[in-house]
Amino acid sequence: MVPRNPIEPTWWDTQFHGGVHMRQILAARDIGAVFGFLHSRGWSWAAIARATDLGDQRVREIASGRRKVENYDVFLRIAAGLEIPKSYLGLGLQKPDHQPATELAHAAVSDADRYTPIPQYPNGPDPITHLDDQKRSDLGHMAGNTIYLDNRIEIRIGSDGAACVAYRYEIFNLTDRPLTRLARDLWFKYTDGGLEIAPAPDCSRRVVIQRVHDTLNLAKFSCKLSPAIQPGESATIGYTCRGGRFVDALYWRQSIYRHTCKFAISIWHQWVEELADCSAIEEYPNGSERSVTENLVWDRMEDGMIISLTRENLTPNQSVTVSWGINA
Structure with a gap:
């Protein structure tokens, strides 16, 4: 031998x-x-x-x-x-009996390597996982575009400020060309020396992260998809980011890249007893803004504060910002 x-x-x-x-x-x-x-x-x-x-x-x-x-x-x-x-x-992070894809397994608060479950509010949007003929017809006016049927972001912040961010997209290709990649970027004011991006384990396509440009607090990258999402097809992809840190700037600003039917962001700030304030702003392509704080839901849950915002029918070049403060 x-x-x-x-x-x-x-x-x-x-x-x-x-x-x-x-x-x-x-x-x-x-x-x-x-x-x-x-x-x-x-x-x-x-x-x-x-x-x-x-x-x-x-x-x-x-x-x-x-x-x-x-x-x-x-x-x-x-x-x-x-x-x-x-x-x-990703072993030991999910139970063998397969939890729902948007749930992330429980982890120590200071371990930014691991995913963490963020409890979902019952009034949050349900992801679109099947497209019947009526839904396809309703989206006919967006022909020529790649759209997000569902876009969810989950952010878990440990007691030391270390963050783990998970993105999940339900993508529908309404163009006449196969979709082979998505260009993305992530920025944190503070990091632990760089940002680590990895594919999520529950994608319906294989995702390879191709780094384009990196600094200590900025990552520009592409999600390469295999097989490509063909015209008329939908698929679920996702990725995670760790290495970012929240210190003195408690907010998340999300740019909207494509037409988005349903958008949800959940933030779990662990070991926070109560919030000093919480607000949300929606910015439009012409530069105008309006408060959408009335759509925020927050509560103490699971050893921390949970903040959730849901929006519908967002357009490219919009952005959504959630800001919060905590009592020392």
Whole structure:
């Protein structure tokens, strides 16, 4: 038996495979790419099979893309056998019985690496997950555009100000061209040295984050989609950001990139007893503003304050800003 090359713990944080960073591959749970990476490092298919307690043929099928790993216990076995931190695969963050996609598993308040559930208010908008003929007809006037049927943002802020932000989009392609990527940017006034962007685990398309420009507090990037969203198709994609920090500027300003049928933002500021103030402003393309504070809902819940805002029928070049203050 030929001994396999030992795993270097830094592989999962520093290496690339096929031009994609291993952390992005792991966040997308692309086990086929993980096996391909190890094979390029001198591991035989048989060695990978022994390490993961999978059959040799199954490993080959996964690596070739003919088979996918979907079982939670198999993910755990792969993580243990290949010395991959479980959190890199999103394990231990979601219960094995699959919580709803917009729920994020409970985590320590100071751990910005992990997702956190933000309780949903009963009067929040329901995501559109199926498009019947009537809904398609209602959107006919937007032909030629890519629209967001549903756009949700969840922000969890720990007691130390560390933030984890999760974006989720339900996209409907009403153009005559396949949609292959979305250009995005994120900015924080304060960071822990940079922003880390990763695909969300519940996407209906594979998402690869392509960094375009980075500074300490700004990230410009593209979400590359595979397969492309064809004309007339809808799909769900998402990504997360960690590394940002809220210190003395408690607000979130969200630019609206495309026609958005339903928009919701939820902010969970943990270990805050009460708010000193809370407001929301909607800005229009002509520069005018109006208060939408009447649409805000906030309450103390789950060891902190929850702030939620829902809006409908937003247009490109608008923005929505939620601001809040806390009592010391």
